[in-house]
Amino acid sequence: MENEIIKSQFEKRLGSTLMRLSWLMAFLAYIPALIMAFITVMALALVLKILVMLAIVVCTLFLVLLNEGFREKFRTSIDSQEIEAVQQFAERAYGVFSVAMPLMIALTAAFIVASVVLAFVQKEKKGRTSRVVSAILCALVMTIAAVTFYGMGA
Amino acid sequence: MKVYLINRRDVAVFQGEKQLCVKRKGGAEFVEPVAADGEEVTxxxxxxxxxxxxxxxxxxxxxxxxxxxGICTPRYGKFVHALDCKVKFTADENGRVDLRFTHYLDEKGQREVPAVENVGSGITEMEGNCYVRDDLALRRRKRYKVLSALARLACFAALVVIVVKAIIG
Known part of the structure; x- marks a missing residue:
């Protein structure tokens, strides 16, 4: 009896842990997309900054260009060193994720399957439906992350 | 015959040495012990x-x-006390047994709260229907919590050292 209880507790805990791990993987898979979004937002902000500066120049009938400080600001805005640094970081992150992504997808799939199987092996029917729903949602989230990643790569 | 279990939580049900499958229908949990009509079931x-x-x-x-x-594993329950309750009744094809569970242990010994109660009728005998204090499990749980916190701190410190070394190097 005691062995049965321990086995049942072990299966229950293992299933829940694997489900949580698969959710963690699914969220981690969004990191490259987040980096890409960050770069896009940064580039947009830079363009906006330059446009505002141009508007100031036009509004002041180019007189503001006589100011050395403003000219310096203009120059540093257009300077591409910052963007290059961010791009390099993004490329490095992408390199890491291009290796890690297939592994993450495979692990998530394995964890989801194991978790669902463990839920159905147990003698308690309580929590089976929620486990299946959670598994479907997790698979969906992971699929979207994978499609986004490989879509961006292409 | 169905034995309905109200507020059961993680209590397992056995008939002999076999663990019974707890079924659910319309939010109610029940077990179906294997017994012929009129036979005594424990x-x-x-x-x-x-x-x-x-x-x-x-x-x-x-x-x-x-x-x-330990972050991705469910928390261990605070209530660690043990229950070993035997319930006897006579199997009746058309009858039903309702049992209500209470997960409470009187720490001060002021009043005894039964963990398993017969809500309807049909139970002939019930023994050990109160939680038994498990001090060993309580101590182990405390020990685990302290050690887990310390180990997490150590892992975090190690991670910080590795990251700092990688950045400097």
Whole structure:
């Protein structure tokens, strides 16, 4: 009896842990997309900054260009060193994720399957439906992350 | 025959040595013991904490590691006390038995709260229907919490050192 209880507790805990791990993987898979979004937002902000500066120049009938400080600001805005640094970081992150992504997808799939199987092996029917729903949602989230990643790569 | 279990939580149900499958229908939990009409059935309601097991430290360590410092594994319940209750009744094809569970242990010994209560009728005998204090499991749980917190701190410190070394190097 005691062995049965321990086995049942072990299966229950293992299933829940694997489900949580698969959710963690699914969220981690969004990191490259987040980096890409960050770069896009940064580039947009830079363009906006330059446009505002141009508007100031036009509004002041180019007189503001006589100011050395403003000219310096203009120059540093257009300077591409910052963007290059961010791009390099993004490329490095992408390199890491291009290796890690297939592994993450495979692990998530394995964890989801194991978790669902463990839920159905147990003698308690309580929590089976929620486990299946959670598994479907997790698979969906992971699929979207994978499609986004490989879509961006292409 | 169905035995309805109200507020059961993690109490397992046994008939002899066999664990019964707890079914659910319309939010109600029940078990269906195997017995012929008129036969006396003995059900055993059993609950033990995960910390009460012999190799509890191996168990918790395994889940601490695979759960990434225990973050991805469900929390261990605060209520660690044990229950071993035997319920006897006569099987009746058309009858039903309703049992209500209370998960409470009187720490001060002022009043005894039964963990299993017969709500309807049909029960002929019930023994051990109160939770038994499990101080060993309680101590183990406390020990696990302290060690887990310390180990998490150590892992975090190690991670910080590795990251700082990687940045400097």
């Amino acid at each position: 059900l055993r309601f059993y609950r033990r904490s995960e910390f009460a097991a012999k190799n509890w430290w191996l168990y918790v360590m395994f889940f601490w590691i695979i759960g990434i410092c």
